[in-house]
Amino acid sequence: xxxxxxxxxxxxxxxxxxxxFAVLVIVFGLMSDRFLTPxxxxxxxxxxxxxxxxxxxxxxxxxxxxxxxxxxxxxxLSAAILGVFLVGMPPLVAFPVVALLGLAFGAVNAxxxxxxxxxxxxxxxxxLFIGRGIALYFSGNKMVPFSKSVLAFGRATYLGVPSxxxxxxxxxxxxxxxxxxxxxGRQVYAIGADPDAAAKAGINVKRVVxxxxxxxxxxxxxxxxxxGSQVAVASSTFGFQKEFPVIAAAVLGGTSLFGGRGGVxxxxxxxxxxxxxxxxxxxxxxxxxxxxxxxxxxxxIAVFTDSSRTTVLERLERRKIRVEPD
Amino acid sequence: xxxxxxxxxxxxxxxxxxxxxEGLCKSFFGVEVLHKVGFSxxxxxxxxxxxENGSGKSTTMNxxxxxxxxxxxxxxxxxxxxxxxxxxxxxxxxxxxxHQELNLFRNLSIAENLxxxxxxxxxxxxxxxxxAAARKRAAELLAxxxxxxxxxxxxxxxxxxxxQLVEIAKALGAKAKVIIFDEPTTSLTTRETERxxxxxxxxxxxxxxxxxxxxxxxxxxxxCDDIVVLRDGxxxxxxxxxxxxxxxxxxxxxxxxxxQLFPPRDYSAPKGEPVLEVSGVTQRGTVKDITFTVRAGExxxxxxxxxxxxxxxxxxxxxxxxxxxxxxxxxxxxxxxPTPTVCMDHGMAFLTEDRRVEGxxxxxxxxxxxxxxSLQKYAxxxxxxxxxxxxxxxxxxMSASVxxxxxDIARTLVKNLSGGNQQKVVIGKWLLREPKIFILDEPxxxxxxxxxxxxxxxxxxxxxxxxxxxxxxxxxxxxxxxCDRIMVMAHxxxxxxxxxxxxxxxxxxxxxxxxxxxSTAA
Numbered sequence: 001x002x003x004x005x006x007x008x009x010x011x012x013x014x015x016x017x018x019x020x021f022a023v024l025v026i027v028f029g030l031m032s033d034r035f036l037t038p039x040x041x042x043x044x045x046x047x048x049x050x051x052x053x054x055x056x057x058x059x060x061x062x063x064x065x066x067x068x069x070x071x072x073x074x075x076x077l078s079a080a081i082l083g084v085f086l087v088g089m090p091p092l093v094a095f096p097v098v099a100l101l102g103l104a105f106g107a108v109n110a111x112x113x114x115x116x117x118x119x120x121x122x123x124x125x126x127x128l129f130i131g132r133g134i135a136l137y138f139s140g141n142k143m144v145p146f147s148k149s150v151l152a153f154g155r156a157t158y159l160g161v162p163s164x165x166x167x168x169x170x171x172x173x174x175x176x177x178x179x180x181x182x183x184x185g186r187q188v189y190a191i192g193a194d195p196d197a198a199a200k201a202g203i204n205v206k207r208v209v210x211x212x213x214x215x216x217x218x219x220x221x222x223x224x225x226x227x228g229s230q231v232a233v234a235s236s237t238f239g240f241q242k243e244f245p246v247i248a249a250a251v252l253g254g255t256s257l258f259g260g261r262g263g264v265x266x267x268x269x270x271x272x273x274x275x276x277x278x279x280x281x282x283x284x285x286x287x288x289x290x291x292x293x294x295x296x297x298x299x300x301i302a303v304f305t306d307s308s309r310t311t312v313l314e315r316l317e318r319r320k321i322r323v324e325p326d
Numbered sequence: 327x328x329x330x331x332x333x334x335x336x337x338x339x340x341x342x343x344x345x346x347x348e349g350l351c352k353s354f355f356g357v358e359v360l361h362k363v364g365f366s367x368x369x370x371x372x373x374x375x376x377x378e379n380g381s382g383k384s385t386t387m388n389x390x391x392x393x394x395x396x397x398x399x400x401x402x403x404x405x406x407x408x409x410x411x412x413x414x415x416x417x418x419x420x421x422x423x424x425h426q427e428l429n430l431f432r433n434l435s436i437a438e439n440l441x442x443x444x445x446x447x448x449x450x451x452x453x454x455x456x457x458a459a460a461r462k463r464a465a466e467l468l469a470x471x472x473x474x475x476x477x478x479x480x481x482x483x484x485x486x487x488x489x490q491l492v493e494i495a496k497a498l499g500a501k502a503k504v505i506i507f508d509e510p511t512t513s514l515t516t517r518e519t520e521r522x523x524x525x526x527x528x529x530x531x532x533x534x535x536x537x538x539x540x541x542x543x544x545x546x547x548x549x550c551d552d553i554v555v556l557r558d559g560x561x562x563x564x565x566x567x568x569x570x571x572x573x574x575x576x577x578x579x580x581x582x583x584x585x586q587l588f589p590p591r592d593y594s595a596p597k598g599e600p601v602l603e604v605s606g607v608t609q610r611g612t613v614k615d616i617t618f619t620v621r622a623g624e625x626x627x628x629x630x631x632x633x634x635x636x637x638x639x640x641x642x643x644x645x646x647x648x649x650x651x652x653x654x655x656x657x658x659x660x661x662x663x664p665t666p667t668v669c670m671d672h673g674m675a676f677l678t679e680d681r682r683v684e685g686x687x688x689x690x691x692x693x694x695x696x697x698x699x700s701l702q703k704y705a706x707x708x709x710x711x712x713x714x715x716x717x718x719x720x721x722x723x724m725s726a727s728v729x730x731x732x733x734d735i736a737r738t739l740v741k742n743l744s745g746g747n748q749q750k751v752v753i754g755k756w757l758l759r760e761p762k763i764f765i766l767d768e769p770x771x772x773x774x775x776x777x778x779x780x781x782x783x784x785x786x787x788x789x790x791x792x793x794x795x796x797x798x799x800x801x802x803x804x805x806x807x808x809c810d811r812i813m814v815m816a817h818x819x820x821x822x823x824x825x826x827x828x829x830x831x832x833x834x835x836x837x838x839x840x841x842x843x844x845s846t847a848a
Contacts, residue, residue: 182453183445186438190431197429202414202443260433
């Protein structure tokens with residue numbers, strides 16, 4: 001009987017974010033008749049795209065038990081360089097260029113972490129401020145407008161699906177293939193589980209870690225451009241504090257902050273969940289000041305269920321020495 | 327595709343050594359840890375490498391495994407000069423190293439672990455994994471080590487013995503010609519050990535050369551063909567198994583003859599009052615109806631196979647885990663609502679199985695560790711400030727009395743000590759509290775013969791001073807050598823109790839092997 005209760009609570013804990021999502025959809029649906037419409041759902045995914053893209057990159061970093069706090073700064077710096085120095089590029093050129101800028105930013109983090117052995121938390125905290133500082137300097141502290149062609153791309157739909165969702169889908173598919181079907185992807189999980197063992201097993205840990213921070217940088221910049229194509233200008237708060245919803249999306253989606261567990265599909269779900277909350281709060285005319293409060297509570301619930309799940313699992317897996325008749 | 331599984335070497339020139347080491351030297355920070363070490367290994371033979379902790383076994387193996395570079399000397403592998411650039415290079419050249427703490431990723435499947443550095447590819451040159459091929463090859467490798475599991479099973483779900491077999495399968499997959507085992511049996515059950523030895527015998531028959539490092543000299547005598555003994559970085563003995571005995575290995579290892587590994591004690595001395603009285607302690611699924619008494623000055627051993635409930639009983643006695651019925655009394659006083667704190671107040675001390683995790687602050691110096699559990703004793707007055715003069719003096723005395731070998735106990739970090747010295751720190755820590763009951767769970771696991779002897783002496787002196795000692799051990803030899811009585815557990819029950827004089831290895835083992843009447847329970 002206690003076994004059944006244990007398994008039931010585990011089932012609940014394992015699907016806590018899903019249950020949370022269901023509850024929120026029902027509550028918001030009851031409070032606003034505009035919430036439960038197909039258009040609104042497409043809208044939610046559209047608005048969640050940039051967070052999801054950046055969070056996919058963050059998932060790689062979290063899987064190796066790292067952290068990247070500089071994603072928002074990366075977004076802003078890449079956008080500022082594009083808007084100030086590389087004006088008027090068509091989207092087909094702008095995306096690869098921005099991706100390269102993001103890659104460079106990520107490579108700086110990666111270099112400091114793998115070669116200079118500075119803790120990832122400190123490294124990316126530093127590049128967060130440095131990145132924003134350089135971006136403010138380049139932009140002369142003014143708003144940086146995105147080019148008309150990029151804005152046109154942001155408004156465009158292909159086969160009835162908004163462009164942002166297309167970019168997001170492409171990034172997701174690439175990430176899924178890389179994580180599941182390449183040696184690199186499996187090595188990411190291995191390093192997250194035990195970096196020492198990975199080195200002893202002959203994995204080039206430094207190279208994998210370096211690559212992971214570069215991937216995160218690329219995703220941050222691409223996510224920034226997607227977001228920019230939707231909001232038209234990069235103001236001085238562009239990308240400000242983005243690391244919070246991004247890390248939250250990954251954690252809500254079941255990626256462990258201690259590495260080795262999780263994946264990008266969960267992360268995408270987490271991003272959509274966060275956007276659903278924001279959207280629902282708007283739809284129900286909630287006071288904007290409570291947005292961060294609500295989101296924090298949800299993230300707390302997610303992290304809390306994650307640690308309770310670990311405890312319950314340990315209890316369930318405790319060895320039985322005697323087989324007792326029931 | 328069966329060829330890669332059994333790199334069957336016909337071994338035409340069987341007299342040629344496969345691995346030949348000569349004059350190997352290595353220093354760390356100016357301290358010489360290997361001095362002209364040399365031995366050779368032939369294909370299809372098992373070489374046992376024994377020595378105390380710090381004798382240079384691990385350094386030698388780390389050089390062969392590519393973890394460290396040698397300072398001087400020559401290694402010939404398969405007739406050519408061998409200089410691995412790193413672990414990966416060593417593996418590629420055919421040397422597999424199975425570390426004591428296994429190198430597996432618990433969050434990945436067996437197949438993924440087997441191929442983590444080199445997955446079979448869908449298209450050569452492209453990075454995509456051929457998962458079907460990986461599973462198929464993994465199944466072949468698992469069959470070669472008799473592991474009947476799906477390759478997609480997560481390593482997390484495997485027992486320690488099964489994980490070891492996965493490591494061996496990995497070595498086979500890498501077409502290893504030499505496999506190095508470092509303490510492979512310390513965490514295996516008896517049955518798993520038997521299975522491992524079967525596999526090792528099979529590998530030997532296939533012409534693979536094996537280096538087997540272990541503290542368990544019985545195992546070394548059983549499985550090895552050649553034995554090399556190291557002491558302080560020198561080879562002090564090298565012989566065929568037939569020319570070697572356990573006693574000789576021990577005397578070579580310690581450099582002096584330990585005529586008695588187990589120091590004598592006056593077993594006939596009258597025992598004191600009952601100190602620890604346990605009656606009918608039962609916890610569903612763990613232990614049933616445990617009843618025994620330990621008197622002052624008595625050493626009671628608890629024997630049993632892994633999973634017999636010995637450690638679980640210890641945890642219950644020390645108040646870590648609950649029990650549903652029964653009673654525990656200390657010096658006639660019932661222990662009410664036991665928690666570790668309550669039990670400590672009753673004068674209990676508990677040395678856990680895994681001192682690295684539960685017993686010590688690895689990053690702190692020796693004196694802080696010894697003082698940790700007794701700080702309250704030295705705090706007094708208004709504000710409860712610690713009387714450092716008194717504390718430091720007592721800690722110094724304690725450290726000397728348990729013979730911790732370190733230059734400065736205020737500077738040396740515990741993580742830099744050998745296993746034996748770490749265990750002495752744990753003992754010292756508890757002794758400072760002056761307990762009257764010691765629960766020792768595998769007190770000599772993973773420490774070398776010399777340190778074992780010293781731990782035994784400490785245990786004897788505690789008993790002589792009237793402490794009562796409960797000693798859990800998987801080494802029957804150790805219990806026979808040390809205890810006044812031995813209690814045997816199986817499936818959470820006490821199956822037999824033997825008095826000194828009536829000790830008999832076979833009877834003890836037979837009692838431990840009791841199958842728990844599975845048929846009636848079902």
